[in-house]
Amino acid sequence: MEAERLMKAERQGQDGGEVTDERLLKTGCHAAALAVRSARVDVVAAYPITPQSSVVETISAMVEEGDLECRFLPVEGEHSALAACAGAIAAGARVFTATASQGLLYMHEVLHMVGGGRLPMVMANVNRAVFPPWALLVDHQDSLSQRDTGWLQIYVASVQEIYNAILQGFYITQEAQLPVMVNFDGFILSHCASGVMVPAQEVVDAFLPPYEPLWKLDPAAPSSFANVTATEYYGKHRAMLQRAQQEAKPIFKEAAARYRDHTGMWDGDVLDLYRTEDAEVFVISMGSMAAEVKLGVDDLRSRGIKAGAVRIRVYRPFPAEDLVQVLPDGSTAVVLERNYSFGMNSGILAVELKSALYGQKNVCIHDRVMGIGGEDLTWRYMARVVEDAITGKEATPWQPE
């Protein structure tokens, strides 16, 4: 740890006093573990899977070394991991888990339980292509196929943002009473070391108050959780879940603003916009490719194309109103996405964008599925695909550079 510390940074804290942040060189997985430590998580139940394993390993090492006061529950599979998290939340704890790909798919039944049961927690999902055939590198099929489980979903674009989003996630989950999934790209973010600013603990504590459960399993005040219910109540529960998702939007914005006030860091709120003010062509994407494509936007601009980048940072709830605001009538959107909506001849994101803009804005939407199974997406390639799209050409096929 000491050797990797780049520097300490002194700055003025929220209350005017001096605080000492740390600047570290860490991988995305390690940054996730650091966020868990900063959030003073009570219980972590998790199961290893590439490329997430070092999140679990780092957390267990922190617990072993007394660096993190937490109970680490080494379960025998991901279905159990999330079930254990649900039990721990119901008993009043602040809870975290991490997974990827098959692990997330294996959790599916319990994802619905935690989402539908309004159990507040944060999960990191390291995006990885799904089986078959086996593939280890990134795409977004795993988490997007869990879209309708009631979880809030964030997609981040940098190692620093992994740390930031997990901490914000703990704030959001508490306020929204909905679980938060923080998604980051396998290997590109999980395994590449990058500078991470870890705010002083007192700064984090001021941002994130201690966990106060609204209810818990308590013999002194017995209640039942998720017991059989009459149809009329069931429908009400589901409608409340739908409403809670919509009501979570301002909470994301509030969390981002609060976080900036306390830490000085900003990754965008529900959207992360780049050179969009006067743009005519909007490149819309998620995850690390959305950071890379900013360079492509510069390139397109240097060649006279008025491009801007829109990174969808919060995917659930879908930021429909924000997109309507950002995209002017008559503009063009090129969606670049790492997933398929099978049977729709499209990616999932483009379908959602069309649905969000329908009847609101007249935007020409192109969709390009790319980067599947970890195809490396350089800004040069993405800029070329955008140019192909707006000039009506077939997309240039991807080739390793």
Added chain:
Amino acid sequence: MATRIKDLPAEEVVLSGNGACASCPSTLALRSVGKALGPNAIMLLTPSCTVASMGVTPQMAFTYPAMNICFATAGSSAAGVVYALEAQAMKGRLQGEMPTVFTWIGDGGTYDIGFQALSAAAERNDNFIFFCYNNEAYSNTGVQRSGATPAYAVTTTTPGGKTENKKNMPLLMLDHRIPYMATASVAYPADLYDKVVKAKGIKGFKYIEIFAPCYPGWKFESKDMVKLARLAVRSGINLLWEAENGYITHLSGPTKALVETGAAPRGLEEYLEAQGRFRHVMTSEKKEAFLQGVEAGVREEMELLKGRMRI
């Protein structure tokens, strides 16, 4: 000194007006369990007859805080509750006596879909009591076969009678070398009570399996439920024992004489005769061979137990 039935506490954790069948063995057993656990406990349930009969929200038939969980997850969900209590105690947010965490699970949620998570919790020695009430079928969904259904029994997915033997779950749990485990019977409530009291006082993983004859599932008269459970014990079908760390340490009720003195099992034929699920074989020419096979199985089981005893 073993507790006598008239000395059991008067407290009831199962409230009247619940949706269980008349003479439901699981509900009856839970009453004895509750008397032993006392009020400071947290209950977890997987989909089963218990869940179907515990009342419809906002009403509930149990006095415990009760969490409904996914079918396969009794072991892991309960572990999560335990770890959360431990974490909060460690951080000073939870004071006083820790609640006893327990799961109330059918044989389906134990022998079959829940086996993996159960085995893992036992291996980790997580601090809770796993109760399995064994009615030898998926009763709630209409009496389909489970890994606990004995050979020849008719269920809705073994209409010609089950062709495989049940798995030996108690011995599988014995081989997890957990601090405490016991088999029990709904017909011996004081024995069950004592076992739960003992389990409650031991830290680590505890497993208690309760034999629970289900009259709609097994097709016998509801008034005979306790009688059948008693016959199961006397005939050696349901052997009553306790074990600590992989060794059997105590035999109780009629099991003691059966195992220790080699006394002849009693009432096997009566036990099987009373159940409609065996009628197809009990009324056929295969009856004698079937009876002999079941009795041989009982004797073999007792021999197996002897090898694992340290009394």
